[in-house]
Amino acid sequence: MTTRYTKDHEYIRVEGDTGVVGITDYAQSQLGDVVFVELPEVGRSVVKGAEAAVVESVKAASEVYAPVSGEVTAVNSELEGAPGTVNEEPAGRGWFFKMRLKDAAELEALMSEEQYQDYVKSIS
Amino acid sequence: MASPAGAGETLLKTPLHGEHVAAGARMVPFAGYDMPVQYPSGILAEHVWTREHAGLFDVSHMGQAALIGPDHAMIARALEALVPADILDLKPGRQRYTQLLDEDGGILDDLMVARPANPLQDGELLLVVNASMKDADYAHMSARLPAGAELRRFDDRALLALQGPQAESVLARQAPDLASLAFMQGSQTMIGGIPAHVSRSGYTGEDGFEISVPGERAAELWRLLMSDEQVRPIGLGARDSLRLEAGLCLYGHDIDIRTSPVEAGLTWSIQKRRREEGGFPGAERIRREIKDGPARVRVGLKPESRAPAREGTTVTAPDGREVGKVTSGGFGPTVNGPVAMGYVAREFARAGTELRLVVRGKPLPAKVVEMPFAPHRYKR
Numbered sequence: 044m045t046t047r048y049t050k051d052h053e054y055i056r057v058e059g060d061t062g063v064v065g066i067t068d069y070a071q072s073q074l075g076d077v078v079f080v081e082l083p084e085v086g087r088s089v090v091k092g093a094e095a096a097v098v099e100s101v102k103a104a105s106e107v108y109a110p111v112s113g114e115v116t117a118v119n120s121e122l123e124g125a126p127g128t129v130n131e132e133p134a135g136r137g138w139f140f141k142m143r144l145k146d147a148a149e150l151e152a153l154m155s156e157e158q159y160q161d162y163v164k165s166i167s
Numbered sequence: 168m169a170s171p172a173g174a175g176e177t178l179l180k181t182p183l184h185g186e187h188v189a190a191g192a193r194m195v196p197f198a199g200y201d202m203p204v205q206y207p208s209g210i211l212a213e214h215v216w217t218r219e220h221a222g223l224f225d226v227s228h229m230g231q232a233a234l235i236g237p238d239h240a241m242i243a244r245a246l247e248a249l250v251p252a253d254i255l256d257l258k259p260g261r262q263r264y265t266q267l268l269d270e271d272g273g274i275l276d277d278l279m280v281a282r283p284a285n286p287l288q289d290g291e292l293l294l295v296v297n298a299s300m301k302d303a304d305y306a307h308m309s310a311r312l313p314a315g316a317e318l319r320r321f322d323d324r325a326l327l328a329l330q331g332p333q334a335e336s337v338l339a340r341q342a343p344d345l346a347s348l349a350f351m352q353g354s355q356t357m358i359g360g361i362p363a364h365v366s367r368s369g370y371t372g373e374d375g376f377e378i379s380v381p382g383e384r385a386a387e388l389w390r391l392l393m394s395d396e397q398v399r400p401i402g403l404g405a406r407d408s409l410r411l412e413a414g415l416c417l418y419g420h421d422i423d424i425r426t427s428p429v430e431a432g433l434t435w436s437i438q439k440r441r442r443e444e445g446g447f448p449g450a451e452r453i454r455r456e457i458k459d460g461p462a463r464v465r466v467g468l469k470p471e472s473r474a475p476a477r478e479g480t481t482v483t484a485p486d487g488r489e490v491g492k493v494t495s496g497g498f499g500p501t502v503n504g505p506v507a508m509g510y511v512a513r514e515f516a517r518a519g520t521e522l523r524l525v526v527r528g529k530p531l532p533a534k535v536v537e538m539p540f541a542p543h544r545y546k547r
Contacts, residue, residue: 075404078475099474104477
């Protein structure tokens, strides 16, 4: 199991050809209280770098981009009733959707945990 | 995730800037000032705290000034030439909400006007205007004052707001006389040895006070009030969600030069004598709109789903025809759901009317509702 990160603060935790996508702890702390999450439909094709979901804080709406291309296989319906889970456990119960990867090689362009932590330090 | 835009310009600081930074506030540019948008507890917790206890706001960025003339009648008439409220009838110690209007009745800014209680201050009117508009407002007023009247800026004063059901008991511990003030009444008093002009008013829909003090004493007052366990600091984020639930207009969003007070649902702030006599900018249009009804009206909009509809969202009829725009919208923590306000064509303005809000291309059902979304709890 390996986790990769985007510069837009999404993570994808990969097991085999499936990935779990969410936003990072840094992202949730920057957003503040999450009050609404719009998730993609199961079965939808998502494209690396294109909008796949929307996360809304009290102040504003932000797009969540697909870290890699593939097909959505499941969504976290718990977030509909409890969007604050994204703040509480962004890397755990606050995940957004699961996807089947189209091309695992796309992961190589993303950051490792260590690279991402360095990146966050460089922008904050 | 899309990242927020940064800011590089030089920002002004209020006298309480150091208090915000020390409290761990997230600072953002607002109307040229570096202001706290939230403290570590976050906007939701700050919003709820204000509705249940007492929230302390730094609103020192707002413009404080006085119009000064030889007596009340003269200075009141001078201001009445610029606003539609009855200022002549304003009693000592009372405050009124009104709008500076342009020649077409469009709103240049909205403001509070207070007449000091002290007879020695006869001929003074205290003004509080929006931060982003203060230079424009002062220039507008100064250019139109008659001989013998002047506008004096109080740029060195700070303004604090203490809002919420516990505000009265908190403030009464420092200045017992303030408990007897009524909504929109003001008084000059001492709070912990600091000379203050206090009015019972605010921008949250809750009971509360707005406290004007010399800038150099502001931090001392801030700390004194913060020492009460009922008090927590509240940032601009919760200030916005609180006023939205209270149905109150934000200048530059819900009202501006393109909207009249009648369209904005502010006809209540135009007293009877002024409606009858006119004599303010745009009087012809405003009196016509009062009589015949304006073409469009500001209304409350309650989305039926959980998705917030933000400023700029298109409002349509169920058949898809565009009938208006959202001017403020977001999540209402007390309502525990999305709330919005905006302008719709008058035939769609009746409470209960079913409309659609087009969010990310999808027409989401919403209803026109009476405002406020959270009941006002002013002490009348």
